[in-house]
Amino acid sequence: xxxxxxxxxxxxxxxxxxxxxxxxxxxxxxxxxxxxxxxxxxxxxxxxxxxxxxxxxxxxxxxxxxxxxxxxxxxxxxxxxxxxxxxxxxxxxxxxxxxxxxxxxxxxxxxxxxxxxxxxxxxxxxxxxxxxxxxxxxxxxxxxxxxxxxxxxxxxxxxxxxxxxxxxxxxxxxxxxxxxxxxxxxxxxxxxxxxxxxxxxxxxxxxxxxxxxxxxxxxxxxxxxxxxxxxxxxxxxxxxxxxxxxxxxxxxxxxxxxxxxxxxxxxxxxx
Amino acid sequence: xxxxxxxxxxxxxxxxxxxxxxxxxxxxxxxxxxxxxxxxxxxxxxxxxxxxxxxxxxxxxxxxxxxxxxxxxxxxxxxxxxxxxxxxxxxxxxxxxxxxxxxxxxxxxxxxxxxxxxxxxxxxxxxxxxxxxxxxxxxxxxxxxxxxxxxxxxxxxxxxxxxxxxxxxxxxxxxxxxxxxxxxxxxxxxxxxxxxxxxxxxxxxxxxxxxxxxxxxxxxxxxxxxxxxxxxxxxxxxxxxxxxxxxxxxxxxxxxxxxxxxxxxxx
Numbered sequence: 001x002x003x004x005x006x007x008x009x010x011x012x013x014x015x016x017x018x019x020x021x022x023x024x025x026x027x028x029x030x031x032x033x034x035x036x037x038x039x040x041x042x043x044x045x046x047x048x049x050x051x052x053x054x055x056x057x058x059x060x061x062x063x064x065x066x067x068x069x070x071x072x073x074x075x076x077x078x079x080x081x082x083x084x085x086x087x088x089x090x091x092x093x094x095x096x097x098x099x100x101x102x103x104x105x106x107x108x109x110x111x112x113x114x115x116x117x118x119x120x121x122x123x124x125x126x127x128x129x130x131x132x133x134x135x136x137x138x139x140x141x142x143x144x145x146x147x148x149x150x151x152x153x154x155x156x157x158x159x160x161x162x163x164x165x166x167x168x169x170x171x172x173x174x175x176x177x178x179x180x181x182x183x184x185x186x187x188x189x190x191x192x193x194x195x196x197x198x199x200x201x202x203x204x205x206x207x208x209x210x211x212x213x214x215x216x217x218x219x220x221x222x223x224x225x226x227x228x229x230x231x232x233x234x235x236x237x238x239x240x241x242x243x244x245x246x247x248x249x250x251x252x253x254x255x256x257x258x259x260x261x262x263x264x265x266x267x268x269x270x271x
Numbered sequence: 272x273x274x275x276x277x278x279x280x281x282x283x284x285x286x287x288x289x290x291x292x293x294x295x296x297x298x299x300x301x302x303x304x305x306x307x308x309x310x311x312x313x314x315x316x317x318x319x320x321x322x323x324x325x326x327x328x329x330x331x332x333x334x335x336x337x338x339x340x341x342x343x344x345x346x347x348x349x350x351x352x353x354x355x356x357x358x359x360x361x362x363x364x365x366x367x368x369x370x371x372x373x374x375x376x377x378x379x380x381x382x383x384x385x386x387x388x389x390x391x392x393x394x395x396x397x398x399x400x401x402x403x404x405x406x407x408x409x410x411x412x413x414x415x416x417x418x419x420x421x422x423x424x425x426x427x428x429x430x431x432x433x434x435x436x437x438x439x440x441x442x443x444x445x446x447x448x449x450x451x452x453x454x455x456x457x458x459x460x461x462x463x464x465x466x467x468x469x470x471x472x473x474x475x476x477x478x479x480x481x482x483x484x485x486x487x488x489x490x491x492x493x494x495x496x497x498x499x500x501x502x503x504x505x506x507x508x509x510x511x512x513x514x515x516x517x518x519x520x521x522x523x524x525x526x527x528x529x530x531x532x533x534x535x536x537x538x
Contacts, residue, residue: 035453039453
């Protein structure tokens with residue numbers, strides 16, 4: 001638990017490299033999963049493109065605006081999912097009693113969970129996110145300033161933290177309930193389905209819920225509104241909109257504290 | 272065939288009990304479908320602003336279409352039998368299924384029937400919520416209802432045949448999770464769950480016409496809301512019938528080969 005951060009980080013790389021070698025052994029499946037990731041993440045924007053080839057805008061947002069929002073969400077999602085994807089498999093580790101080992105080793109248990117295996121379909125997520133953001137950022141109507149560029153970097157990290165925090169909270173349920181895949185599936189879908197559109201089209205009540213109970217708005221909608229100069233549509237004040245990354249980090253901090261507390265409820269399998 | 276009926280009935284009941292045991296999973300998937308209906312309804316309401324009709328439908332008809340097509344798709348794109356077949360083939364347990372006095376394909380159909388019956392029950396339970404987030408309403412006319420009933424049944428048969436066909440991929444590849452997810456995505460899109468096929472851009476619309484998926488969603492749902500009627504509806508029913516014939520033949524052919532694959536593996 002108390003290992004210096006630097007040493008943990010170097011261990012993290014060693015473990016990730018080993019996991020990657022294990023995964024590339026099955027080449028066909030590797031390629032299929034990467035393609036799957038690309039199609040899955042790209043299908044949402046394909047739908048928006050199909051719609052906006054016949055309509056001018058969604059809630060006054062044009063295609064380039066929505067594409068910017070969409071790719072910002074993908075980028076935040078990729079930044080979160082690359083290091084942390086194994087959090088989704090925590091329930092299996094707990095169910096099979098394999099979490100025992102992580103408690104015995106002198107290393108942060110969460111770090112051991114996330115380095116257990118690499119799921120390669122995430123490479124598809126990363127390729128889609130980077131490619132799409134490359135196109136969207138050139139098409140989008142943003143007056144770039146150094147402050148906005150810095151805000152973009154922080155917003156992607158904050159967005160990753162906001163989504164990651166909720167996934168981490170769901171994974172903490174593993175210590176009590178053993179099966180969490182359906183809850184993960186639901187949370188993923190909420191971020192994916194609602195996060196891809198300008199939230200105000202869903203009405204005030206839904207926007208409020210997706211801002212203050214589940215931080216979907218802070219992943220991409222609020223930051224994209226700031227960068228596109230559309231803070232007028234937002235239900236939050238411009239000052240708070242600029243502070244969006246900080247809200248993501250606060251969520252992550254709280255989620256991690258809760259995760260560690262929930263770990264106490266771990267009961268081994270008794271075998 | 273009559274002698275195998277009790278065995279098949281037991282599979283149906285067992286599958287329903289399994290679904291009941293994992294009902295929280297069914298419930299959460301149900302929430303996702305409801306969220307989808309909500310999102311699509313809000314999205315299309317926004318897009319309708321300043322227009323009376325889109326794709327020849329008024330807002331009410333359009334939202335009714337979206338709700339009906341998504342409820343159908345919820346039951347039709349169930350992946351239980353794909354996962355089951357994958358597990359049985361991967362572990363080699365499929366050998367025991369093959370030794371049973373009932374054929375493997377009828378067993379798959381029984382598993383699907385059980386799973387789908389449970390899904391239909393969960394749809395019925397969820398209807399009050401669907402009424403709030405989506406749009407429910409009676410068929411456009413008695414004639415629409417009379418045409419919808421056979422069209423829905425045909426659509427269901429096509430979905431079942433497609434599920435059996437895609438499940439058999441498990442006999443050829445070791446890993447099917449990527450394939451089935453991709454298939455489900457393509458299936459739902461071309462079935463018209465997000466927008467009616469008539470709104471697809473030209474190349475996609477031609478492609479949709481060559482694929483069987485619109486026969487499982489778009490066709491029955493547009494008949495329900497009265498968008499497809501009269502001769503057009505009868506032609507659509509004929510196309511559905513043709514797909515049943517093609518897919519039934521394909522399933523038989525693929526199954527013959529799949530069975531041989533198991534023998535090659537040596538059980």
